Every structure is written in C-alpha cells, then in structure tokens.
Amino acid sequence: MSGHLHARRVAALPPGLPTPPRTGAGGIPRVLSELMHRLGRYLDAPDDWLPSLNRANGSTRQQRTERSVACVQLLRASLKYLDLVTMRVGVPSAGRGMQNLTLRFLADQAGLDMRRAERATRDLQAAGLTSARSRCERGEDGSFKGLAAIRYLPEALFGAFGLAKWLRHERSKAALRQQLRRAADAKQCRRNTREYARGQLWLESLKNRVSKCPDPARSAPDDGDAGLAAEFERQVQIRAGQIKQNDPSLDRDVCFRLARQQLVPAR
Template identity: 45%
Template sequence: MQDRLDAYLDEPARHLPTLNAANGSHRQQRRERRMACVQLLRAMLSYLDLASLRVGVPQRDGGFMSLTLPFLARHAYLPVRRAERAMRDLLRAGLVTAQQRAERTQDGDYRGLASLRQVPAALFGAFGLSKWLRHERRKAIMRRYRAATEASKAGREHLRGSRAEAQASLALGAIAQRLQTQRRAHEVTGDRDEAIGRRIGVLRALHPDWDRERCYSVALSELE
C-alpha cells in the first residue's frame, strides 16, 4: 500500500480524486502538497492496526494507544505545520477519520489526548487492494483472538495456581495448629499424670490399708 501511493503523485485525479480536490480548487493539487499527504499516509500505515484499521498501538490490557500528530510528523519527515495541513486535507478528503479525546485531571480540568484516527477500507480499494486487505484483516483478527484466548487461559491457570497455593497454605496451617494443640494437650496430660502419681504415693504412705484404686480415685478427685 505504501508503494502504491506513488501512483497518486503521478495521477492524483485518477487514484484519489477527493484528496486532489481537498484544497477546494479546480486546479490539480500541488506536488509539494501531494508529497506531504502521501508521506503522512505512509507514516500512519506504518502504525496501522489491521484488525481495526486504527492508527496506533494495541495494548495488552485491551486498550489502544493513539499517536500524536507531532509523532506522526516526525516519522513522515515533515515539519509539524506541514503535517497539520496534510492532515486537514486527508480528513477533508475522507481518507482519515479522527475522534477527539480528552481526560479529566485531578483538579477538574480536561487535558487533550491524541486523537483516535482510523483509515477507511476504501483507501485500499482505490489501489486494487480490497481483497488483500480482507484476507490480512481476517488473519489479524484471528491473531488477536488467539492472543486474547491464551491470555485468558494463562490468567485462569494463574488463578488456579494461586488458589491451590492458598488452599495448601491453609491446610498446612490447620495441620500445624492441630499438631500444636495435640502437643499442648500431651504436655498438660503428662503434667497431670505426674501430679496424680505423686499424690498416690503420699496417700499410700498416709493410709497403708488403702489399695491402689482407692488412692487413685482420691488423688484424681483432689486434683479436679
């Protein structure tokens, strides 16, 4: 597409008549002005997202980063003022659409963002590339779909991994707590058995005629 734009430089009225007439004159668009429009179009095509035909960079989170006109002018090797005039011609000719955007700042004011620009499919059709564009767009959309599916799958696996890790951590914590409780109970039981044994010895010394069961019963009742 970038190569075929050269045809407009030689025959503007044949290939992109709306751009040729964008200056509102019956005369042919000046070559310098044509060159600026073609160079700016080529810069936008370098950053064209085929799936949406928007000019910019798709983001991993599903967002889209638009490009400023000074950025496009730099990649088109044009002064900003000349790029502005070329963009106005392209917009007037219907070869680019632009949506103004702004965001609200913390102090309540609004700050302008890079316009969201889009190239119509008819631009490719004007140079005999409609079939190619449909084919490549289908491929781009499928790539985007596969990437989204893989990202979603990776997210689910990460969530399952995190959940399993949390559950394992909780299970280990419960086991540790149970073992600690059992250890404390064993320690208490051991201390109690020792105290009962000592009391039985005292009772048997005081009451030689008592048997072991009676001494144990009395010692147990005293400790309780």
Template identity: 45%
Template structure:
C-alpha cells in the same frame, strides 16, 4: 499512518496490552514521515476532505474544570484499500489480526485462571501442611519410638504432598528442584 494502523479496527495508533488504544499525535506522524508539522497538518486536512481518513477530536476534563485536548482518533476507511485493489488482502489480514487478538485474550484468561488455581492449591496445601505440622509437634512431645516412626512417615508424606503441589504450580521444574524446595519449606 499505515505503519501505525491497527488492522483489527483500522484505527491509527498503538494498541496497549491492557486492551486500551493510544492514538498518535500529528507531530508524531509528521516526525515519522520526515515532514514539517505545518505541512503534515495541510496533508491531513486534504485527506480528511477527500474522505480518505476520518478523525474524531478527543478531550479530557482537568482537575480545575477545564479541558485538555488529546490526540485525535484517526481511522482509515476500508474503501481506501479497495481503491488500490487491496480489499481482498485487507479482509485476509484483518481476520488474521482479529484471531491474534482473540488468542492473546484467551491466553491471558488462561494464565489468570491457572494463577487462581495455583494460589488455591497452594492455600489448600498450606492448610494441610499446617495440620500435619501440628500433629508432628504433638507426637514429638510424646516421644516414643513407635510414634517417632509415625512422625518420620508423616514428614515423608508432607514432603511428597508439597512436591506434588510444587510440580502442579511449576510444571517445568524437575524432581530434584521440587524436592529441594519442599525440604527447604518444611525445615
């Protein structure tokens, strides 16, 4: 059970990326401990009676109105580590595990925020480019030489704006890649 111990909550199982938690079954634990299932059941019963493990049975309701059993939620008490003289180590490792979890949540929030900001910037740039393209079409239909130079300047400005948007969305891209992408999108 210690191999699958979540230090932050002292639950036995596997934390999921979506914030959930998958409890492990007794046959799973028995297989990883190289024990027969029946022997693992007796050992778990002894651990429960000794207070070295707590377990909560879980079930979910099925479509036909019945119940289906799920893996029990097992938890190791902090006193267990104290009995082996590891309470100081446990406090230290738990604080590190909690900080890792906070950092991961913070990074996920930051990535989501950046994605929203990027999509908003892309939408604004798309609207701006749409307006520029419309003006370019109107000017090109008139066809004078002075207007053609304005069109060229407007196109260069549109390319420059799109390069800026692409660089904001993809900071790891170099100038040449942003320029190629902007030209490809405007052509």
C-alpha cells in the same frame, strides 16, 4: 503527466523521508507495506489515483508537490501503525485497549514539521482518506486537557489502489489471530487461578502443621540441638509455602529445596 514533470516532482522530494518497506519487514503485514509503496503512484498522477485528495484544497489546480508529498508520507506513517481488525491507528496496549498516537508522533515518523502535518491532516480528512475523533480529559482544577485523537483509515483507501480483496483476506486472518490470542490468554488466566488457589490451600496446610510442632523455646535444656533442628524445619516449611504462593507452578520438592538453600540453620 509528462516525463519532465514527473522528474521535477520526484526531484522535489525532501531528503530524509522514511522509505516504506516492500516486503512487510519488521512485522508490518504485507498488504500495508504494499499500499505504502503504491501511494507513490499518486505523486505521478494525482487525478488517476486519489482525485478527492488532489482537489481537497478546493482549487481546480493540481495539488502542490510538497503538499502531496506531505499527505502521502503522513498516510504511510499511519499505515505503519494500523490495526487491521479495527482499521484504527495506534499501538496495542495491555488488555484489549489501544494507545492512540499524537499527530506530533506521526509527523516525526513521516519526517514532517507540525505545520505541514496539520495541513496534510486537513487535506486527508477533507478527501475522506482519514478520520479523527478528538478526545480530552478534565483535570482536578476543572480545566480540560487534549488527548491523542482516535484515528481511522478507510477501507476505500485500499480499494483505490486495487487492494480491497487482499485487505479483506488479511483482516479475516487478523481477526482469527486475535480470537486465538484471547482464548489462549483466558486459558492461561484460568490455569493461574487454579494454581494460585492450590498454593493457598497448601500454604494453609503448612501453617496448620507448623502450629502443631513443639515450641523449641520450651524444650528441655539437654534437648537444645533437637529444638534448633525443629525450629529450622519449621522455618523451611514456612519459607516453602511462601515460595509456592509466589510461584504456584513450582512443585512441592522444588519449593522445599529452594527453601533449604535460602535458609541457614542456626548453630
């Protein structure tokens, strides 16, 4: 491509487009930020880097500048939310699931209106640079509502820019981190279960002790102070058991101290 044409294509870039990070800032793996940067080479020489995208519209002519820019920016927005383990575009959610992203969200991230984003999506899918599986749910009235599609990026996209080996390395590291997180979560879950069970047993034992305490209402008239003290201790034990049940990690002394702070003895 001549220097004049390169200058024309760069000058044609619309203002306000997000600039891809160069060093993986913001928690983005460096292999992703590097590909986001290298995608700019497509704008300089489309047939040298992604010929399938350059011919996605079925024409023998080179892809128009604004169309190629839209494709690059939509890819960059997708890379920002790419899960390396599954190569799926989305945001991790509670448990092991993933929240899918709508095209409108990705279009906003790419600085595109919906019309250009939809056209770029068709070009990228035709070129084999992204894939999407539509989803819907059925409402109570029997109608269907569209949901955010499940989107994937291919490993070949990284290979086209000389990043295939780096991608395999980062995916292995990401898979290992995921396994370690799951093991740590499972261990914490087992610990919480044990602590909860111990708290339940302790609460039952406190209830048994309280049931054996004399009822202050039946105390002799001249034993009023002793009856009030016994009732206060009874309430402290009950409250301590509740505190322990709510937070099994607290030990006995802490639970009783908090219970006494929260309860004011009758006077």
